[in-house]
Amino acid sequence: MKQPYLVVISIDALVGEDIKDLSLTPNLRYIKERGSMVEAVRSIYPSLTHPAHAVMMSGNPPRVTGVYANTHMGKFGEQERWFNRLSEMGCPTLFHLAKQRGMRTAACRWPLTAGGFSQIDYLIPEVTGDEIEAKGMEALLKEAASPSLHPIIAEHLPLLDGKVQPAEDRFSATVAAQIIERFKPNLLLTHPAFVDTARHHHGLFGPEVTEAVRTVDGFVGLLIEAADRAGILEETNFIVLGDHGHLAGERSIALNARLAEAGLIELDRSRAVTAWKARSHATGLSAQIYLKDEKDSRLSAQVEELLNTWAQEEESGIGEVFTKEEVQAHFDLDGPFSFVVEGDGRSQFIDDWREPIVRPLHHPSSSHGHLPYRGHQPPLLCMGPAFTEGVILNGCSLLDLAPTAAAILGLESDGMQGRVLTELLTDR
Secondary structure (H helix, E strand, C coil): CCCCEEEEEECCCCCHHHHCCHHHCHHHHHHHHHEEEEEEEECCCCCCHHHHHHHHCCCCCHHHHCCCCCECCCCCCCCCCECCEHHHCCCCCHHHHHHHCCCCEEEECCCCCECCCCCCCEEECCCCHHHHHHHCHHHHHHHHCCHHHHHHHHHHHHHCCCCCCCHHHHHHHHHHHHHHHHHCCCEEEECCCHHHHHHHHHCCCCHHHHHHHHHHHHHHHHHHHHHHHCCCHHHEEEEEECCCCCEEEEEEEEHHHHHHHCCCEEECCCCCEEEECEEEEECCCEEEEEECCCCCHHHHHHHHHHHHHHHCCHHHCEEEEEEHHHHHHHHCCCCCCCEEEEECCCEEEECCCCCCCEEEEEEEEEECCCCCCCCCCCCEEEECCCECCCCEEEEEEHHHHHHHHHHHHCCCCCCCCCCCCHHHECCC
16 A cells, blocks of 8 residues: 655635636646635634644644644733744644654644654744844754754755745745655645735735735645655645635724723833733734733623723724633633634734824735634645545635544544545545
């Protein structure tokens, strides 16, 4: 029996509308014509990159992965630390399961993989801008990447310009292609992010976003070509999907400034924070509200009343208010916060505690972190010996990726809350 190969390509912020005209994306067209697709993949709450990728590689929701935001809430004014290490995962991942079976594993800029050398044979993790600034890209990659990849990194390092896109994706795709060709891992996960960057900077749709989709399609082609050169194309399964959608935005809301105005954040004469009872941690188009003492029932009731009152005001930016218990029950989300506020559909939240509270955006922009059923939905395309040709599903959950990947690789998926997308798979 031939051993299975699986390449998962998560195109950050890819939505179904991006692939309506497949003549612009010949490599995605190649996959669709030889495989199947899901038209709409339901993301998770909050619909952010790092929580979504934790879900994709584990088949479990944020309540289980423990990754409830992109970043840990830090001190006011300090750089926040990203959720990015494999050790931060609260449950096993595809990498753990594959290594238990003696399979070769690889990750190239997949979030939540840093430091995962024991489970990932060929690793280049996601790196953050502050890490690059502190250490320099070359030194950082030598420290963060598997030693076996250092020659490949050194060869292609000139492609990089810090975290500037699309250079970062070009580097990642080139290195991932080299990993496929030289090492033939059974499992490779990679994450091009140029489409997300284009949407944040230029708005939900437009020529810049279209060009970003076309560029990333070319990077998908590099991986298909690498499998062909390695002589494993016929045995390789490809899954390409988006992790979340975007919503167009008009303004930013400094919710902490509103909390300061209400006396829940204390400031000195220089507007520096001296104490706080409640604060907001922005998660894009939503925000998580923390209490200094979450056991203080009087404080909790005061904050809940304030948030619900503000939600009635058009300029507050708040569309809905959820208690921690409500997001646990409805979205399988848990964390050290007490409330979650969902934006009004045109506002994003920021963590600044200084006025003005409402800050209009003076350029086209879009963002995410919103409820997963709102707005444009990500697609999923797949091809390979494990997949039936010509099947089109209306929808699935992001949680279903890992169980389906596990089934393709012959791994156990016990403990995963997603389901195997058997409709897409051939009888084996």
